[in-house]
Amino acid sequence: NAGVTQTPKFRILKIGQSMTLQCTQDMNHNYMYWYRQDPGMGLKLIYYSVGAGITDKGEVPNGYNVSRSTTEDFPLRLELAAPSQTSVYFCASRLASTDTQYFGPGTRLTVL
Amino acid sequence: DAKTTQPTSMDCAEGRAANLPCNHSTISGNEYVYWYRQIHSQGPQYIIHGLKNNETNEMASLIITEDRKSSTLILPHATLRDTAVYYCIVRVARGSQGNLIFGKGTKLSVKP
Numbered sequence: 001n002a003g004v005t006q007t008p009k010f011r012i013l014k015i016g017q018s019m020t021l022q023c024t025q026d027m028n029h030n031y032m033y034w035y036r037q038d039p040g041m042g043l044k045l046i047y048y049s050v051g052a053g054i055t056d057k058g059e060v061p062n063g064y065n066v067s068r069s070t071t072e073d074f075p076l077r078l079e080l081a082a083p084s085q086t087s088v089y090f091c092a093s094r095l096a097s098t099d100t101q102y103f104g105p106g107t108r109l110t111v112l
Numbered sequence: 113d114a115k116t117t118q119p120t121s122m123d124c125a126e127g128r129a130a131n132l133p134c135n136h137s138t139i140s141g142n143e144y145v146y147w148y149r150q151i152h153s154q155g156p157q158y159i160i161h162g163l164k165n166n167e168t169n170e171m172a173s174l175i176i177t178e179d180r181k182s183s184t185l186i187l188p189h190a191t192l193r194d195t196a197v198y199y200c201i202v203r204v205a206r207g208s209q210g211n212l213i214f215g216k217g218t219k220l221s222v223k224p
Contacts (some may be wrong), residue, residue, distance in 0.1 A: 004155075033211055042199065042214030043156070058211060090155050099146065099203075101212060103155030 002026050004104035006091050012110045013081040021076040021107050030096040032074040034058075036087040036096065037106075043090060050096070067097030076093055107112045116200045121219040124194075130187040132218050134200030137181045144206055147185045149196040150213070156199065156214070159185065177193060188221045 007022045025032065030051050035043035045058030049068040054062040063085060068111060074093075091104040117135040124130040136145065146161040160167055160174045162183075167174045173195040187194055199217040 012164075035211075040216070042216055044214075045211045048211055064114070069121055088153075092155070099144070099161065100157070100158045101156075103157070 004091055004093055004102050006089075006104035006107050008107060009069050010108045011106070012112060013078075014112060015081060016082050017084065018077070018079050020107075021078075021089055021091075022070050022106060023074045023076065025071065025074075025093040025102070027070060027092075027093065027095075027102065029093035029102070030071070032068065032073070032092045033092040033101065034064070035061045035090045035092065036060065036085075037090060038062075046076065046089075078109075082099070083111050085109065086111045113170055115210075116202055116215060118200050118215065118218045120216070123221050123222070123223055124187075124190045126192060126224050127189055130190040130194065130220055130222070132185040132187075132198050132200075132220065135180065136200070136202045139180050139202050140204075144204050145174065145183050146201040146203065146212070147172070147174065148200070148201065148214075149197040150191075150217070151193075151197045156212075159198075161180070171208075172220060190220075192222050192224065194220065195222045198209045 004025045023061040033048045042058050047066040049055045052071050055066050064107045068074050090106045092101040094101045144161050144163050147159040148156040150156045160172050164175045176183045197217040197219050199214050
């Protein structure tokens with residue numbers, strides 16, 4: 001198992017550009033999450049999904065969109081990048097029957 | 113989810129036990145104590161969790177006081193690779209969203 005994989009590892013965007021952060025898990029987990037982590041801070045939940053076709057907002061969803069067409073993939077879309085979205089983004093997943101979350105390696109995004 | 117309080121930072125000598133405290137005085141009867149850690153620039157990693165009994169696994173031990181208002185994570189023989197930020201999280205098992213609420217954690221520095 002590769003676990004949770006994220007691409008790209010690093011990205012620099014200009015203000016107003018858009019991009020999609022990819023997240024894939026091969027553990028057949030129902031739940032998937034997107035978090036962001038600003039420097040020196042804990043993680044904040046952006047969006048989550050309890051299964052294919054079902055998504056919901058977390059604590060800080062503004063400026064982001066998600067979709068969940070398959071169990072494996074949970075992409076995060078930034079439509080109009082802003083400097084406030086400079087952060088490290090982590091994807092995570094878990095089975096519905098447990099609380100243990102497995103995290104990807106993260107995507108470091110800089111918006112200039 | 114109950115609030116937790118952890119020291120900002122701690123040092124530990126390599127090979128010695130690292131004892132990381134966490135206060136959660138408002139914990140409810142159905143809330144578990146979870147520990148995750150985040151090694152620099154990586155995604156968080158699950159360590160251990162418990163409800164009221166002490167728990168041990170291959171990574172660490174978790175000691176929860178009888179009144180459940182505090183707990184201690186013990187790394188029995190700390191190595192340099194255990195240098196990380198350690199997060200204590202209190203939450204209901206398999207809550208509605210299931211997301212983890214991360215505070216600032218304790219930065220553990222293991223020194224040779």
